[in-house]
Amino acid sequence: MTSYVLDGGRIGTLDDFWTLMGEAVNGPGGYFGRNPDSFADCLRGGFGTPDDGGFVIEWRDHELSRRALGHPETARHLEGVLARCHSTNRARVAEELARARSGRGRTLFDTLTEIIEAQAPGALRLR
Structure with missing residues (x-):
């Protein structure tokens, strides 16, 4: 293996x-x-x-x-995603970003x- x-x-x-x-x-x-x-x-x-x-x-x-x-690196990553994502995904990504910034979520x-x-x-x- x-x-x-x-x-x-x-x-x-x-x-x-x-x-x-x-x-x-x-x-x-x-x-x-x-x-x-x-x-x-x-x-x-x-x-x-x-x-x-x-x-x-x-x-x-x-x-x-x-x-x-963890959450800080997740937030950093999501900030980049939010800046370039399609407008139909912005609300979802913004919610994920808010959770990460507050130390919650995946x-x-x-x-x-x-x-x-x-x-x-x-x-x-x-x-």
């Missing part, structure tokens, strides 16, 4: 996560998604992971990542781990 290791101590922002995940799977400069939708697509196969789904993602020091990808860490579990059930190992 193939194992991909994420060093949670090196994840301070969402961009760090995309970079480290890409490198874990596809080596230096590697790509494995740069947004939640493309990440989910990559996890389904064809972008570096084995086609048979025989892999695990070992997220070491995940508690450091959980803090780094965080980026929650979203990423949920995507992994949905697309590669049982592959995530939080250490």
Whole structure:
């Protein structure tokens, strides 16, 4: 079984996560998604992971990542989303942003781990 290791101590922002995940799977400069939708697509196969789904993602020091990808980073990310989203999505994104700013709601860490579990059930190992 193939194992991909994420060093949670090196994840301070969402961009760090995309970079480290890409490198874990596809080596230096590697790509494995740069947004939640493309990440989910990559996890389904064809972008570096084995086609048979025989892999695990070992997220070491995940508690450091959980803090780094918490509500403040989620709010920062949502501010960018709000600035460029379609007008029909602005109210929903603004509500999510207000929750994140007040320390409530799902965080980026929650979203990423949920995507992994949905697309590669049982592959995530939080250490």
